[in-house]
Amino acid sequence: MASTEVHPPRESEELGHHPSPKKYVWVAIILAIVTAAEVAIYYIPGIDAFLIPGLIVFAVLKFVMVALYFMHLKFDSKLFRRLFVTGIVLAFVVFTIVLLTFFLRPEAAGISG
Amino acid sequence: MATAALQPRRTIFARPTATTGWYSWLTTVDHKKIGIMYGVTAFVFFLLGGLEALAIRAQLAVPDGEVLNADVYNQFFTMHGITMIFLVVMPMGVALFNYFVPLMIGARDVAFPRLNALSYWIFLFGGIFIYSSFFLGGAPDGGWFGYAPLNRDLPSHGMDFYAVGLQVLGVASLAGAVNFIVTILNMRAPGMTLMRMPVFVWMTLVVSFLLLFAMPVIAVALFQLMFDRLFDTTFFNVAAGGDPLLWQHLFWLFGHPEVYILILPAMGIVSEVLPTFSRKPIFGYAAVVFAGAAIGFMGWGVWAHHMFAAGLGPVANSAFALSTMFIAVPTGVKIFNWIGTLWGGSLRFPTAMKFSIGFIAMFIIGGLSGVTHAIVPHDAQQTDTYYVVAHFHYVLFGGALFGIMSGLYYWWPKIFGHRLSEKLGSLNFWLWFIGFNLTFGPMHIVGLQGMPRRVYTYPDGMGWNLWNMMETVGAFIIALATLVFLFNVAVSRRKGRNEAGSDPWDARTLEWATSSPPPEYNFAEIPIVEHRDDFWHKKYFVGPGRTAEPVFSGGAVDHADDEETEPHIHMPSPSYFPLIAAFGMLVSAYAVIFALPAVAIGLLITTLGFFGWVFEPGTAE
């Protein structure tokens, strides 16, 4: 990130760094399949213990694919990825802690989580 | 409408061209003018917040005081907090970021000049909006922290102004944060690597990231409060299952990074002032920078230390107690490095230096009382008492405000072309120092003796009378000192007095390499940076043994006589659309509280403002 020179902005038209429309369609097809799978496993009886992990895995998969391909993060400067990931990680960590303080709160004064 | 923009300038989209006169201030996108507007506005709010403080101290001078009744007292202490935090210390920091960050990195302006203007106008309108509450049914009266469920139940419109007003101000801060992050990362002069930037610029960057991630959290909390009050949602309605603790978490997730937002700019200022008046570079530059970043990062892990009495339980309390103790470490690093900067330096003590040294001393005291808060059982006694009031005033007044004053005295000649009087400055400093300690020192004592905060009076016979009287006297001494400052400002303006060239202090950083005040374009030629403290190295050859010998042709380029040879540098044109967009938000704000459907009008004005912004031509030509 530290540089001793100014650079011209990297043109977003740089070919070879952009997936072709065909690739984008493939990403969309995968997203659609994953969505269908999410809904499908929702209805599988007896899946209980695997449902939530499964849903989370599918959601993360879709999230990552949209970010990396549609939002072009895979091909762009790492700085953009860091800006975005910092927000995600920070939100995830602090809110996990917040929710833990609610759900692991001592049962004083009849407070329920 | 889309084609109108292509026609020549007689449309509403023609960029304004005024460079002088009041209209030029309304339409300016120049970071220097915006910085001045921020500073002046923040100072006016400082006077208002100070008057609130004097009223509070008048009420508390004696037991069973009758100056303010409980309801008015609640409004005053709430507004004092809101004012000092959101309308004084934050915008003062932003004023100095605005004026000096582009200069210090060798840029001509910030990345998004119109967005910069928008932030200022939103700040001004937001502040006016909140203060108008005094005339529209009562000011916010639930404390600056607005705890639930009281915040949703207080009957006047005060807490509506709180929720909506802080929301509006938050937009200004978020926009400013994005602006400064991009400016600092992307607009540095050639050779200005990140590790060659002045510490003040680094602190601006850290503060901007803190704002970027903290403002959205309080935005949600304020929306929840607003909706509870306006639409009867149940976020904090306990009977319906709402949880007041949610408010506390969301508020302090913002609120703790907020206190670092308040103090880091002052730490940055001090890190510039001390080296200049010690004639030494800052001791341990990298450590100071990394410590600042560490404070910003770790500041996200301590918020629940504001909730030790809220019943989170021993596990949560212990975890946050530990993290709070740890955050003292990077702060300590900075303090030792500042002392190391002074050590062995060739010291001078103009007013700016006095305030910076005062900052170190007062901040240490405030930091120490803070460390005592980190110990949960101690905090159980201290919380809600004046001991806490002492702590945060030592760090925010003794810290942030002293730092800001240091910056004002240091940078005044650069901004206005003349120095402030040193005699009056010295008087200002000592009166402020004495008044400040007299006001807040005894609060440690009465606090530990049990005097509760946020209460409009106290009974006789508690042993608190003498201390409270002392504190009130101290507050009026602070007021006197502030008058001295204002007098200094007025008196120093007279032509010919204290006139300053580009580099009156023989300083180290790039802002001193151009004239005082700088021309609109900042530098005739963008400097090429080869060192940290590059300006110093251009002036002095730093030989072996660290002796500095003046370089003949080094030094500042004074543009005062540049009229004939004005370089043709194209600057961003002024625009009035930021003002319009901000005004729309003001309209929406009033509409939310008093006439909900009229929000559409405010939104329309803002949208039109943004359309104009997008469609106006790039330049006035």
Add this chain to the structure above:
Amino acid sequence: MATNDTALTPPAHEEHHTSTGLDNTKMAMWAFLGSECLFFGSLISTYLLYRSRAGSGPTPGEIYDIPFTSVSSFVLLMSSLTMVLALAAIQRGDERGLRTWLLATAFLGMTFIGGQVYEFTTFYEEGLALSKSPFGSAFFMATGFHGAHVTVGILMLLALVGMSMAGRLTVDGARKVELIGLYWHFVDIVWIVIFTVVYLVPTE
């Protein structure tokens, strides 16, 4: 943004040179999206806290219509595809294709919003209101603010279509489309999270 005539910069050019080589507005958009993670994180966490506090009103399990919401989720996902196809179009200079795909994106977005409106009114008729219970408040707040973001996105997409028709996207247009695209994809990503966390993950 300023340009200057020193020897350092090449002759008159629309571009600006930046310290990182990255475009200012793109950096700004990513910083803003980072902050939006905290915004939606707060809303979603509030939902997670309050989802089991339905009071006397309907519970999540009783009121959600998963098949319906799945379809509208799919619609929004596909709008990300059309968005990226719009960007690809303008990158190869095809402004007609750009407008087509932008309008398709806006249309899919409006379909999604239509679905939201239908869902909200149905829920309301079935007894779930903003003010009914913490679950109701948190649900409508999280999905409502998401919907507001989508709506703003649709307005910006339509504005882009207008700008293209006015010939204002011939120079530097791809950058502007890319910016709005980033925002649009982000709003889609947030829905990916909401769909899973709010609708699919069961509330015992």
